[in-house]
Amino acid sequence: MDRSKTFLIVGLGLLGGKYAQVLSGKGYRVLGIDRDPAAVSYARAHDYIVEGAAENFAPLIEQADYVIFGLYPTALLAWVETYAQFLRPGALVTDVSGVKRGVVAPVQQAMPAGVEFIGSHPMAGRESSGIAHSAEVDFAPANFIITPTAANTPAAVEWCRDLARTLGFARISVLSPAEHDRMIGYVSQLCHAIAVCLMCASDNTELARYTGDSFRDLTRIARINDKMWAELFLWNKDNLIGEIDMFSAALGALREKLAAGDREGLEEMFRLSTRRRQAFDAK
Numbered sequence: 001m002d003r004s005k006t007f008l009i010v011g012l013g014l015l016g017g018k019y020a021q022v023l024s025g026k027g028y029r030v031l032g033i034d035r036d037p038a039a040v041s042y043a044r045a046h047d048y049i050v051e052g053a054a055e056n057f058a059p060l061i062e063q064a065d066y067v068i069f070g071l072y073p074t075a076l077l078a079w080v081e082t083y084a085q086f087l088r089p090g091a092l093v094t095d096v097s098g099v100k101r102g103v104v105a106p107v108q109q110a111m112p113a114g115v116e117f118i119g120s121h122p123m124a125g126r127e128s129s130g131i132a133h134s135a136e137v138d139f140a141p142a143n144f145i146i147t148p149t150a151a152n153t154p155a156a157v158e159w160c161r162d163l164a165r166t167l168g169f170a171r172i173s174v175l176s177p178a179e180h181d182r183m184i185g186y187v188s189q190l191c192h193a194i195a196v197c198l199m200c201a202s203d204n205t206e207l208a209r210y211t212g213d214s215f216r217d218l219t220r221i222a223r224i225n226d227k228m229w230a231e232l233f234l235w236n237k238d239n240l241i242g243e244i245d246m247f248s249a250a251l252g253a254l255r256e257k258l259a260a261g262d263r264e265g266l267e268e269m270f271r272l273s274t275r276r277r278q279a280f281d282a283k
Helices: 014-025 037-045 073-086 104-110 131-136 154-167 177-200 205-209 213-222 226-235 237-259 263-281
Strands: 006-010 029-033 051-053 066-069 092-095 119-123 143-147 171-174
Touching: 006 014, 014 029, 014 037, 014 131, 014 154, 029 037, 037 051, 037 131, 073 104, 073 226, 092 154, 119 154, 119 177, 143 154, 143 177, 154 171, 177 213, 177 226, 177 237, 226 237, 237 263
Parallel strands: 006 029, 006 066, 029 051, 066 092, 092 119, 143 171
Antiparallel strands: 119 143
16 A cells, blocks of 8 residues: 555554554554543554544544544444544545444445445454553454445455555455344354353352363453443344354254253264364364
8 A cells, every 4th residue: 555645543442553553563654533532642652643633633534545443333423424524535434343234334325525435344353452452453363354335446445455464464355244244243243142141141250260271262252342242232133133043042952962861962963063163273
């Protein structure tokens, strides 16, 4: 990408902060805005951005050639309603949101003439949140999903690919917003739901001294950003409820085999699980 261009990061949280860190480290001019003055100060102090603001955003927005929204879906829609008018013609805009239906189309419609929004999702979040933890994020092993619509140009899709490569993502895919949300309901949201329910099913804190790797691995993501994940679950609730029902049926089938003493049935489930898990190991 052209290093003469200016990036604006809107929302200096975990991922917004990481974008700023990587892009500034590669020689791009990066600006940042966030309603939390502490986040802006942190970004400035660590040279993630050259200029930032916690209010009076318009002067920075007007400078940006490329804009990254590091906002939750509800906050993103509210932001574009107020501030999209300040985006300069020719600007390219993307996001980091974990859901796309209900986000991409309204944001595209809110863009002023000459400004193009294309959805994307860096699947590189962590249990921790906030810009102070952004340096811990590793993009290299993570997936980057681009979610174009018919409103997007091939040039914008290629720009998004270039952005992902610049950030260090090795695996870049393209899905529709609906395909993305179906996928994310299973591979991300259901996993978080299971981890949360494992921790909430009983007060098991006294077992912490006895647990092995299996429990720690399975519940790592149960230390969760409550506000963000509640919003993501609710925005994708139809897909997530379907995945929960599917999982509940599978767990019920295992319970039935266990209650019946069906050793062969259990072993067959375990063999199927092993075969399917091998596909992920090969990636």
